[in-house]
Amino acid sequence: MVNQARGGSLDAQAALTGLVLVIAWGGLHLALRRLVPRAVPYLLPLAALICAVGLVEIYRLDFHQATLQRWWLLVASGLALLVSLGLRSNGTAVLRRYRYLFLTAALILLAAPLLPSTLPLRGVELNGSRLWLRLHLFGRDLVQFQPGEIAKLLLVIFLAGYLSDRQPELLSSAKSWGRLRLPQPRQLLPVALAWLASMGVMVYQRDLGASLLLFTVFLLLLYVASGRAAHLALGGLLFMGGTLAAYQMFGHAAARIDAWLDPWSDFEGSGYQLAQSLFALGSGSLSGSGLGLGRPDLIPVASTDFIFSAVAEEIGLAGAIGIVVSYALLVAAGIGIALRARDPFRKLLATGLSLVIGVQSLLILGGVTRLLPVTGISLPWMSYGGSALVANMVLLVLLARLSHEEAR
């Protein structure tokens, strides 16, 4: 399609990309229809739509990335299928059983990029963040991925398990000071721990987005489990404090907030990427330039965090709203699954997974449209990046499984 728009004809590479899309999403969808027949059927099609638009955009921005991404797509759907098969006999209950194993794994994965860069499996720093793990064998870089993306999923599973364990205490034991009902200090411990963990991610890996995502998802899950807004308020205060401290202490956080407040004052510097994103959005107007006909290549590293701006330039406001609505529908579907789930663990897990989709897409969509500071996080299913694709496809499979296990 892009090739045709540019006056060329459909070539083998474009056809292959299309074929991979159909096989990966279509295959997984068909498999899920058999494995979890009672699940809501529209989870995968929505994500597939987003993914297809994203892949076309990546293809037009950077052909090499698109060829990598389509292999990752196959890997991701294969892994998602394996997860689905693994959950076939015992269902999601098995996830609850191994929650501490998941926590351990998540922490190891989070710390993995700190591995010295001399080992065959080494940590790599790219664009100022140390988030990557690279397999280096026989003198060649074989494959590189972001373990944090998988850890994100494992942490949500752990939290759902942990919070459903603690739910009775969370619900009952509030201390009353007059009219003010405060949670007991012991309950606040996990909040503090989560705050510390997210700050750790921010400080040691300089990953503002992941840190914010983890903390927000955790806080909201805690709120869902306890029903107490006090957790939210306290957590919000803590995070604001942390953000202020980060603004003072870390150049990269301060630069992002300054660029958000006024991208034009340092147009050639820190504001450049955001300004280019706004130009792309504005130039897209209502109907867009048409795929392949805009100039989203003017946005630096458009294929990852800023993929949405590139897409919105080429498919316009009409298409951009379509994408946003797709995310909203996915979140709504996930929340619906949570509401109908039969026990607290499944409710929390479904909520947590929906929150990951919702918060992550809001963070980055808000970032590129200057509603929020740019936090640097990928857009689920759309951005270029293999590990995120794997994690988010597994996430879909889990949601589908939870939907299948709904109380009838």
Next chain:
Amino acid sequence: MNTSIRRTAAGLLVGFLLLVLNLTYLQAIAGPRYRDDLRNRRVQVARAETERGPILSREGVVLAQSRIQSDGSFLRVYPEGSLYAHTVGFSSLLFGDRGLERTRAQQLAASPSGTISAIIDSLLGRARAALGLRLTLSHTLQTAAAVALGNQTGAVVALDPTTGEVLAYYSSPMFDPALLLGEASAPGDALEADPTQPLLDRAGYATYAPGSAFKIITAAAGLEAGSINSGSEFPNPEQLALPGSSATISNFGGGRCGPADTATVADAFRLSCNTVFAQVAMELGAEELVARAEAAGFNQAIPFELAVLDSAIPSAESFANDRPGLGQTGIGQRDLRATPLQMALVAAAVATDGSIMNPYLVEEVFTASLQVRERAEPRVWKRAMSPGTAAALRELMLGAVASGTGTRAQVDGVSVGGKTGTAEVPGGAPHAWFVGFATIDDESLALAVLVESGGALGEEATGGSVAAPIAGAIISAWSQITPLHLSSPE
């Protein structure tokens, strides 16, 4: 637990709603602003990929055209260099569009192709190919103006008084638009910082004290009111004492206006006597003088395609207790300010039956197959004076060129009339003016010449010595190509 799940979901929903609203704002409302921001490289890319139609002089000389490059993009070239920089203007990636390149951008530029909105446009029949412009400007007269002004600072405006076609519109110093077309901003920044202000359009976007050239208006006001005729006699002192003040008005270079004790209006106009015209203005009163100036276009926005300034005369009320000020205004000093374009329009009123046509630059808009898409229609802008007053003024102005201050504007075989002006500038050399007309049979030309700060003669300059010869050169060039309609391709 379901309650808090619902609340959380509601929170996320609000987030998505905000996102949609913000997107709508960015893409639909603020979109055009971002799209046209000069820092948006898309603007430059789109310009380079858009063909613009040619701009031709009235004789068909190419003034601007798009040349296709090997990479398929277009390069705008101005073969006549600086000669038309203030009229044709330029289409620059860094500095935007100016002149006709700006005002006619919609017609000159082809609509973009290949985009979805372009497809919608073509379905609605709104898509178009690049159109070309044929101007009223005469390459012959424009060149003559540039040669005659030389390196002096100033401006020339010449037009056909019967139609309003602008034949020459030149401001000196000029600049080469090619300097502004490149990717580097330094040459353009240097032009902007240049103390001689080459970017300034002195023909329409700068105002000067008109000096004695304003006596055309003073005379018109007196003739129209019936307070004078060309034979009216006025006292002829060496110095005119201004009532209510110690100030006096004397004639240029001192002395009286002719040898006699009285001077006629015709002689005073011919010799440009300040003493007489100050009396004319003071006897007439401010109301009549200001009304006549406004009828001739002062204090009004001239309906012209390029951005021009209004010429200004203070209100009649401001002269209520200022008879000396009125006298000085009558001879074109004090707070009077006029553009060369305005003075050319005054000349046009005199050259015709007293009416001023809308001045215009674009004769026709034509398609790639040279079919005329649109042709200018002459329109009357103002009735500056009655036909009788115009006829009387023509006699006065013919006299000034035949045997007065404007003799150096004479051209063999052409009947030339005009009024010189030497406007005093505090602390500097005077501005030299010549405002006049020329006729051959039924053809006529109205023009205004301004030379800033005395030009080559500096302090010694007068309108007659500096500006009149330039007018003569332009009229001479005009006489070679008249009648004009034979020289324009149809």
